[in-house]
Amino acid sequence: MCSWVPSRTGTRSPTICRNTRSWNAPTIPISNGPQGDCVTGTVVRVGNLHKHFRSGGETVAVFDGLDLMLESGASLALMGRSGSGKSTLLNVLSGLENWDQGDLQLFGESMSVGDARRWSDLRRQRIATVFQEANLMPAMTLIENVQLRAGLAGRSEIDAQGWLQRLGVGDLANRYPDQVSGGQRQRAALAMAFAMQPELLLADEPTGSLDSHTADDVADVLFEFQREQGCPMILATHDPRLAERCDRIFRLGGEA
Numbered sequence: 001m002c003s004w005v006p007s008r009t010g011t012r013s014p015t016i017c018r019n020t021r022s023w024n025a026p027t028i029p030i031s032n033g034p035q036g037d038c039v040t041g042t043v044v045r046v047g048n049l050h051k052h053f054r055s056g057g058e059t060v061a062v063f064d065g066l067d068l069m070l071e072s073g074a075s076l077a078l079m080g081r082s083g084s085g086k087s088t089l090l091n092v093l094s095g096l097e098n099w100d101q102g103d104l105q106l107f108g109e110s111m112s113v114g115d116a117r118r119w120s121d122l123r124r125q126r127i128a129t130v131f132q133e134a135n136l137m138p139a140m141t142l143i144e145n146v147q148l149r150a151g152l153a154g155r156s157e158i159d160a161q162g163w164l165q166r167l168g169v170g171d172l173a174n175r176y177p178d179q180v181s182g183g184q185r186q187r188a189a190l191a192m193a194f195a196m197q198p199e200l201l202l203a204d205e206p207t208g209s210l211d212s213h214t215a216d217d218v219a220d221v222l223f224e225f226q227r228e229q230g231c232p233m234i235l236a237t238h239d240p241r242l243a244e245r246c247d248r249i250f251r252l253g254g255e256a
């Protein structure tokens with residue numbers, strides 16, 4: 001049902017500025033976090049995963065024996081038609097969704113369904129999630145959201161304004177989430193994820209609300225971050241250009 005498909009080689013875009021850049025993305029020095037030292041080998045290992053939903057007397061089987069691995073420092077694009085299970089898989093990997101059967105290991109440790117405390121510690125300190133509905137705190141400005149997220153991960157020293165700047169929303173730092181567009185909220189959510197300096201980044205359509213130029217710029221920042229930080233990441237996307245920049249493409253449901 002699922003297969004590994006290596007991305008085309010030689011398709012990575014250079015990280016130099018292009019004429020189409022809509023802002024000058026500054027370079028933010030990234031401190032050496034613990035992740036550089038301790039995450040080696042396999043970061044995510046999924047074996048024989050089964051997951052189904054029940055709704056209205058119907059059973060929807062989403063995964064029926066899925067196997068997947070992500071190595072330290074690697075990037076993986078999840079592709080597949082709408083409804084093939086990309087968001088469900090990211091939710092399982094971040095502990096927001098239970099699974100029925102199968103093995104899940106994160107950072108070399110077995111995870112279990114319903115271990116809420118452990119999952120919440122992981123999401124606070126080690127796993128950054130950027131989901132389709134950017135989940136910013138509505139009563140806090142963009143910069144306060146970034147500072148909060150970093151602070152919870154023990155990274156209060158980070159340059160929150162710098163991260164917003166790098167994602168092209170630095171001039172909106174003091175606005176509230178409902179005072180910016182969906183794409184700007186999405187970029188603020190990415191700034192929150194980067195500022196946390198995670199050991200694993202899970203992003204659902206991270207450029208889905210953006211026009212193509214801005215999406216390219218955000219993808220540049222995303223892959224610069226991944227390279228500089230060595231942060232493994234899994235991106236669910238319908239955008240083949242974004243997927244081809246990843247080390248591997250994993251297709252769900254047999255077609256993209």
Ligand SMILES: Nc1ncnc2c1ncn2[C@@H]1O[C@H](COP(=O)(O)OP(=O)(O)OP(=O)(O)O)[C@@H](O)[C@H]1O
Pocket residue numbers: 053054055060062080081082083084085086087088089
């Ligand atoms: N809470 C739920 N209850 C019942 N079915 C669900 C639930 N959540 C998801 N599903 C079903 O599970 C399947 C996988 O959904 P999922 O959102 O993971 O797909 P996706 O690949 O992320 O889709 P898209 O590309 O449209 O975002 C779909 O058939 C969906 O309808």
